[in-house]
Amino acid sequence: MTNQTYPKNAWYVAAMSEEIGLEKPLGRKVCGERIAFYRPKPNEVAAVLDFCPHRGAALSLGYVEDGLLVCGYHGLKIGEDGKTKAMPLQRVQGFPCMKAYAVEELYGFIWVWPGDQSQADASLIPRLEWAESDDWAYGGGLYHIKCDYRLMIDNLMDLTHETYVHASSIGQKEIDESPVSTQSEGDEVITSRYMENIMAPPFWQAALRANGLADDVPVDRWQRCRFTPPSNVMIDVGVAHAGKGGYDAPKEFKASSIVVDFITPENDDTMWYFWGMARNFKADDEALTDSIREGQGGIFQEDLEVLEYQQVNLKAFPDYDLLKLNIDAGGVQSRRIIERLIRTEQDSSKLSKNGIVSDLKVEERPLQTISF
Template identity: 70%
Template structure:
């Protein structure tokens, strides 16, 4: 159901402080913690002594200590010590490649030999002081691809988010879908409309009039395995829309990292990055609060959708033109998973001629 030879966001950096963090990723129960010099480590959440969850333990001098009998585990999955016991014959547990970057913890649950940190997508807003970011985490009881479908087709905003970002002009406007390399892009550009409540507030926050017509855009970019970045914004009408100069618009990137937990649940890391008033902490908090409410509306719909699909597995879902972004994203994932299932090619020795 999900590819494993790829990087997933497992948590935010501030989730791992003094205590270890247990989290299931792609069906693997993993404990994350800070080892020597604060470097993040990730091992199987299973003590080789009695099977206790290591995430219920603690960290001492860079070693993960089991909270049951005091076994000390190294970040390579090897047992280091245990009070009063000789540990040479203790079995190893699995360790996972892990990288801390852009304020997130990234984990690779597949073949360790393929875990190249350079494959982590560059986030241009994450290390730029001209941008601010605020976000959160939801645990959602639906398979991760349903969330990708949701984010690659924003038609639902008119109905689910009618009081904040939705408006009838969204589903009345055509959507364009294209594939560029390993990216699926869907986009809408809507001209000469009034801004919905969320964007009216954003205009005011940037000292722009909120009672005049605007041009609005939504550009959704999916990159495997499950990352969706959505460029959104409004500009005073007649100033170029998406290409308007900064003094005429407010624009942001909706950040979505969707990490599978099981076949029917996922971790949803959501947020918004903006390049206006980046030092305004109160504005960041306000946007985070509003965005959190918006995404909670998605959660209820998606979880109940999942229940329906589980109850009626024989029913085939319809695919319309608005679903093209989700369809193309799923095809890309299917190709990744099929490639993982292929056996490694075995080189055939070449006979040497006499």
């Protein structure tokens, strides 16, 4: 079996909706697949292999005309099914069909299935309740990061690093002084940390003020990180005035949000990081959304630097056996789920190639809390 590092039979966020216009396609590599995304019509999206069957040019460098993707090299026109539809002075019936990808536009994102297209099922795209309600506002962005996507999962499932990497915004000493709990629920992993009767750090002081709450009184703070395969992490974070119920405090006593993290492998060493924050207070305040986006973007920029240097170090010392501590349990369990999905995918592919048809059943073993 190959040393595959990511599942391919899954839905990944490939782009934000606004990245794909009506006239110009978008080229992006997802899980090692070079894909050209374009809009055959308004509010529709298609995805085909970013390869022209004529001379191998990148179709994403072309343009869209009459619902077809036109190669910018010699004018070959390809449809959303991957078939060549026309080319100047050429009969195209015998042209090879390029791979077309299952693609969906939902919640303001473009989702693609890079693996076996026969297994693509739009109902498997995770439901985002915050994206379906007008009571929530969302603002986010995109970073291209030169690191293994699993390093970002590790980073987000253990927020102890906030004390040190984000000391000027969301970090505080009480984070690494508070125990973290790690649990699994099927294919999901949840890490939780609660801090009581502390002072809010700068970012959360600003959030309290924005929500019309005092920012100079003790608060209860929480962080609940949820990993969902293949590589999504949603983090329920917030603060409430101390003694008002913490995580379960009434809305009028707290400021809370969901940190949104869609982590998409480009290849083994690089990734696309779609980050953002959804909040359910002052949802119609666009200036507040912009302010939070700017602040959060700066915070994640700090992560980017750490992770890219970490990738360089791990490449330089491939035989070093890294320590695993209690705070690493969330990342460890998440990686185990990823590894199991990859094994299942590879076993299924092997059976298919050998012409074996069977009802393959993979034993499901519940993952338990890890103690190191």
